[in-house]
Amino acid sequence: MISAAQTPLYEIKANLFKALAHPARIRILELLAAAPDTAAPVGYLLAETGLEASHLSQHLATLRRHGVVTSVRTANVVTYRLAHPKISELLAIARVFLLDSLAGSSERLRIAQELPAGHLDSSGDVDSTGHLNSTAL
Template sequence: MTTDNPRQPSVTTVPLYQHKAEFFKTLGHPVRIRVLELLSEREHTVAELLPEVGVEPAHLSQQLAILRRSGVVTSRREGTSVVYRLTSPETGELLTVARSILTALLTDRAGLLDDLRPEAGPTPHG
Protein backbone atom coordinates (compact mmCIF):
# COMPACT_ATOMS: atom_id res chain seq x y z
CA MET A 1 0.00 0.00 0.00
CA THR A 2 1.46 3.36 -0.98
CA THR A 3 0.42 6.93 -0.44
CA ASP A 4 0.36 9.99 -2.67
CA ASN A 5 1.70 12.16 0.14
CA PRO A 6 5.50 11.76 0.21
CA ARG A 7 5.69 13.07 3.79
CA GLN A 8 3.32 10.44 5.15
CA PRO A 9 4.83 6.93 5.02
CA SER A 10 2.63 4.05 4.00
CA VAL A 11 1.62 1.50 6.62
CA THR A 12 4.06 -1.01 5.16
CA THR A 13 7.08 1.33 5.50
CA VAL A 14 6.50 2.10 9.19
CA PRO A 15 8.66 -0.18 11.36
CA LEU A 16 6.83 -2.64 13.57
CA TYR A 17 8.27 -1.07 16.71
CA GLN A 18 6.51 2.20 15.83
CA HIS A 19 3.19 0.37 15.47
CA LYS A 20 3.86 -1.24 18.85
CA ALA A 21 4.58 2.15 20.40
CA GLU A 22 1.27 3.49 19.05
CA PHE A 23 -0.52 0.44 20.42
CA PHE A 24 0.96 1.00 23.88
CA LYS A 25 0.07 4.70 23.69
CA THR A 26 -3.52 3.63 23.08
CA LEU A 27 -3.35 1.52 26.23
CA GLY A 28 -1.66 4.32 28.17
CA HIS A 29 -4.66 5.70 30.06
CA PRO A 30 -6.08 4.40 33.35
CA VAL A 31 -9.69 4.49 32.17
CA ARG A 32 -8.83 2.55 29.03
CA ILE A 33 -6.90 -0.03 31.04
CA ARG A 34 -9.85 -0.49 33.41
CA VAL A 35 -12.27 -0.84 30.48
CA LEU A 36 -10.03 -3.44 28.88
CA GLU A 37 -9.75 -5.35 32.16
CA LEU A 38 -13.55 -5.48 32.40
CA LEU A 39 -13.94 -6.45 28.75
CA SER A 40 -11.38 -9.21 29.17
CA GLU A 41 -13.87 -10.85 31.53
CA ARG A 42 -16.92 -10.50 29.26
CA GLU A 43 -18.80 -8.13 26.97
CA HIS A 44 -20.25 -5.04 28.66
CA THR A 45 -22.74 -2.33 27.81
CA VAL A 46 -21.84 1.28 28.48
CA ALA A 47 -24.33 1.26 31.38
CA GLU A 48 -22.49 -1.70 32.92
CA LEU A 49 -19.08 -0.08 32.45
CA LEU A 50 -19.98 3.30 33.97
CA PRO A 51 -20.21 2.30 37.66
CA GLU A 52 -17.17 0.03 37.37
CA VAL A 53 -14.98 2.69 35.76
CA GLY A 54 -16.25 5.62 37.84
CA VAL A 55 -16.04 8.44 35.31
CA GLU A 56 -18.57 10.72 33.67
CA PRO A 57 -20.45 9.21 30.71
CA ALA A 58 -18.90 11.67 28.25
CA HIS A 59 -15.38 10.75 29.41
CA LEU A 60 -16.11 7.02 29.13
CA SER A 61 -17.55 7.56 25.67
CA GLN A 62 -14.41 9.42 24.61
CA GLN A 63 -12.14 6.62 25.87
CA LEU A 64 -14.28 3.93 24.22
CA ALA A 65 -14.09 5.84 20.94
CA ILE A 66 -10.29 5.85 21.14
CA LEU A 67 -10.25 2.10 21.78
CA ARG A 68 -12.70 1.53 18.91
CA ARG A 69 -10.73 3.67 16.43
CA SER A 70 -7.54 1.81 17.31
CA GLY A 71 -9.27 -1.53 16.72
CA VAL A 72 -8.71 -2.82 20.26
CA VAL A 73 -12.45 -3.06 20.94
CA THR A 74 -15.51 -3.42 18.79
CA SER A 75 -19.11 -2.59 19.48
CA ARG A 76 -22.56 -3.58 18.35
CA ARG A 77 -26.01 -2.22 19.03
CA GLU A 78 -28.53 -4.34 20.92
CA GLY A 79 -31.79 -2.45 21.08
CA THR A 80 -31.01 0.84 22.80
CA SER A 81 -27.70 -0.39 24.26
CA VAL A 82 -24.23 -0.53 22.78
CA VAL A 83 -22.27 -3.65 23.73
CA TYR A 84 -18.46 -3.58 23.72
CA ARG A 85 -16.02 -6.47 23.49
CA LEU A 86 -12.32 -7.01 22.90
CA THR A 87 -11.38 -7.69 19.30
CA SER A 88 -8.69 -10.09 20.50
CA PRO A 89 -8.50 -12.19 23.68
CA GLU A 90 -4.73 -11.64 23.62
CA THR A 91 -5.37 -8.11 24.89
CA GLY A 92 -6.65 -9.61 28.13
CA GLU A 93 -3.62 -11.87 28.25
CA LEU A 94 -1.36 -8.85 27.79
CA LEU A 95 -3.00 -7.17 30.80
CA THR A 96 -2.46 -10.33 32.86
CA VAL A 97 1.22 -10.39 31.91
CA ALA A 98 1.52 -6.68 32.76
CA ARG A 99 0.02 -7.39 36.18
CA SER A 100 2.55 -10.17 36.74
CA ILE A 101 5.46 -7.91 35.74
CA LEU A 102 4.23 -5.10 38.00
CA THR A 103 3.76 -7.49 40.91
CA ALA A 104 7.37 -8.65 40.54
CA LEU A 105 8.67 -5.10 40.26
CA LEU A 106 6.73 -3.91 43.30
CA THR A 107 7.81 -6.95 45.30
CA ASP A 108 11.45 -6.20 44.44
CA ARG A 109 11.01 -2.56 45.46
CA ALA A 110 9.35 -3.54 48.73
CA GLY A 111 12.31 -5.82 49.46
CA LEU A 112 14.71 -3.00 48.70
CA LEU A 113 12.82 -0.69 51.05
CA ASP A 114 12.97 -3.32 53.79
CA ASP A 115 16.74 -3.55 53.26
CA LEU A 116 17.09 0.22 53.61
CA ARG A 117 15.15 0.50 56.86
CA PRO A 118 17.32 0.82 59.95
CA GLU A 119 17.57 -2.22 62.15
CA ALA A 120 15.29 -2.17 65.17
CA GLY A 121 17.57 -1.73 68.10
CA PRO A 122 17.85 0.16 71.35
CA THR A 123 16.62 3.70 71.09
CA PRO A 124 19.09 6.34 72.26
CA HIS A 125 17.89 8.34 75.26
CA GLY A 126 19.05 11.88 75.40
Protein backbone atom coordinates in the same frame (compact mmCIF):
# COMPACT_ATOMS: atom_id res chain seq x y z
CA MET B 1 5.72 10.31 3.16
CA ILE B 2 5.74 6.86 4.76
CA SER B 3 2.69 4.69 4.12
CA ALA B 4 1.06 2.71 6.91
CA ALA B 5 2.56 -0.45 5.43
CA GLN B 6 6.06 1.05 5.76
CA THR B 7 5.67 2.17 9.38
CA PRO B 8 8.12 0.23 11.55
CA LEU B 9 6.49 -2.28 13.88
CA TYR B 10 8.00 -0.58 16.95
CA GLU B 11 6.14 2.64 16.08
CA ILE B 12 2.88 0.74 15.71
CA LYS B 13 3.50 -0.94 19.08
CA ALA B 14 4.27 2.43 20.67
CA ASN B 15 0.95 3.78 19.40
CA LEU B 16 -0.84 0.78 20.86
CA PHE B 17 0.76 1.37 24.25
CA LYS B 18 -0.13 5.07 24.04
CA ALA B 19 -3.74 4.01 23.57
CA LEU B 20 -3.48 1.89 26.72
CA ALA B 21 -1.68 4.60 28.70
CA HIS B 22 -4.59 5.81 30.81
CA PRO B 23 -5.90 4.23 34.02
CA ALA B 24 -9.52 4.51 32.87
CA ARG B 25 -8.77 2.64 29.65
CA ILE B 26 -6.97 -0.11 31.56
CA ARG B 27 -9.97 -0.38 33.89
CA ILE B 28 -12.33 -0.62 30.90
CA LEU B 29 -10.21 -3.39 29.39
CA GLU B 30 -10.05 -5.26 32.69
CA LEU B 31 -13.84 -5.07 32.99
CA LEU B 32 -14.26 -6.38 29.45
CA ALA B 33 -11.70 -9.14 30.04
CA ALA B 34 -13.63 -10.30 33.12
CA ALA B 35 -17.06 -10.06 31.46
CA PRO B 36 -18.80 -13.03 29.85
CA ASP B 37 -17.55 -13.38 26.26
CA THR B 38 -15.23 -10.41 27.01
CA ALA B 39 -18.17 -8.12 26.18
CA ALA B 40 -20.24 -5.63 28.16
CA PRO B 41 -22.86 -2.96 27.45
CA VAL B 42 -21.98 0.70 27.89
CA GLY B 43 -24.36 0.97 30.85
CA TYR B 44 -22.37 -1.65 32.74
CA LEU B 45 -19.08 0.09 31.94
CA LEU B 46 -20.53 3.41 33.12
CA ALA B 47 -21.67 1.91 36.42
CA GLU B 48 -18.43 0.04 37.08
CA THR B 49 -15.98 2.80 36.12
CA GLY B 50 -17.87 5.73 37.63
CA LEU B 51 -16.85 7.83 34.63
CA GLU B 52 -19.07 10.47 33.12
CA ALA B 53 -20.70 9.25 29.92
CA SER B 54 -18.72 11.70 27.77
CA HIS B 55 -15.41 10.60 29.28
CA LEU B 56 -16.24 6.92 28.88
CA SER B 57 -17.21 7.58 25.28
CA GLN B 58 -13.86 9.28 24.59
CA HIS B 59 -11.89 6.42 26.14
CA LEU B 60 -13.89 3.81 24.23
CA ALA B 61 -13.36 5.76 20.99
CA THR B 62 -9.59 5.76 21.58
CA LEU B 63 -9.59 2.02 22.22
CA ARG B 64 -11.78 1.40 19.17
CA ARG B 65 -9.60 3.61 16.94
CA HIS B 66 -6.54 1.55 17.91
CA GLY B 67 -8.33 -1.75 17.29
CA VAL B 68 -8.34 -2.82 20.93
CA VAL B 69 -12.13 -3.03 21.26
CA THR B 70 -15.05 -3.43 18.90
CA SER B 71 -18.64 -2.33 19.35
CA VAL B 72 -22.03 -3.64 18.27
CA ARG B 73 -25.33 -1.78 18.51
CA THR B 74 -28.47 -3.83 19.13
CA ALA B 75 -31.55 -1.61 19.37
CA ASN B 76 -30.60 1.04 21.98
CA VAL B 77 -27.76 -0.95 23.56
CA VAL B 78 -24.13 -0.59 22.51
CA THR B 79 -21.95 -3.48 23.62
CA TYR B 80 -18.15 -3.36 23.62
CA ARG B 81 -15.91 -6.39 23.29
CA LEU B 82 -12.18 -7.00 23.35
CA ALA B 83 -11.05 -7.15 19.74
CA HIS B 84 -8.66 -10.02 20.38
CA PRO B 85 -8.36 -12.61 23.18
CA LYS B 86 -4.64 -11.86 23.56
CA ILE B 87 -5.56 -8.48 25.08
CA SER B 88 -6.63 -10.35 28.23
CA GLU B 89 -3.23 -12.05 28.27
CA LEU B 90 -1.47 -8.71 27.81
CA LEU B 91 -3.29 -7.35 30.87
CA ALA B 92 -2.40 -10.46 32.89
CA ILE B 93 1.27 -10.26 31.87
CA ALA B 94 1.37 -6.57 32.83
CA ARG B 95 -0.09 -7.45 36.24
CA VAL B 96 2.50 -10.15 36.89
CA PHE B 97 5.31 -7.86 35.76
CA LEU B 98 4.12 -5.04 38.03
CA LEU B 99 3.63 -7.31 41.03
CA ASP B 100 7.12 -8.75 40.55
CA SER B 101 8.58 -5.25 40.18
CA LEU B 102 6.80 -4.00 43.29
CA ALA B 103 7.99 -7.03 45.24
CA GLY B 104 11.57 -6.23 44.20
CA SER B 105 11.09 -2.58 45.16
CA SER B 106 9.68 -3.58 48.54
CA GLU B 107 12.70 -5.78 49.15
CA ARG B 108 15.11 -2.95 48.21
CA LEU B 109 13.19 -0.58 50.47
CA ARG B 110 13.40 -3.03 53.39
CA ILE B 111 17.16 -3.45 52.87
CA ALA B 112 17.67 0.30 52.55
CA GLN B 113 15.77 0.98 55.75
CA GLU B 114 18.03 -1.45 57.60
CA LEU B 115 21.19 0.36 56.45
CA PRO B 116 22.86 2.80 58.84
CA ALA B 117 22.09 6.47 58.13
CA GLY B 118 24.45 8.05 55.60
CA HIS B 119 25.27 4.74 53.91
CA LEU B 120 25.41 4.82 50.11
CA ASP B 121 25.32 1.38 48.60
CA SER B 122 27.21 0.60 45.42
CA SER B 123 24.06 0.65 43.30
CA GLY B 124 23.20 4.22 44.27
CA ASP B 125 19.76 3.13 45.48
CA VAL B 126 20.25 4.90 48.81
CA ASP B 127 21.06 8.60 49.18
CA SER B 128 23.40 10.18 51.72
CA THR B 129 20.64 10.31 54.36
CA GLY B 130 19.89 6.61 54.09
CA HIS B 131 16.65 7.08 52.16
CA LEU B 132 15.83 5.06 49.09
CA ASN B 133 16.14 7.10 45.89
CA SER B 134 12.82 7.29 44.07
CA THR B 135 14.61 6.38 40.84
CA ALA B 136 15.56 3.06 42.42
CA LEU B 137 11.93 1.94 42.62
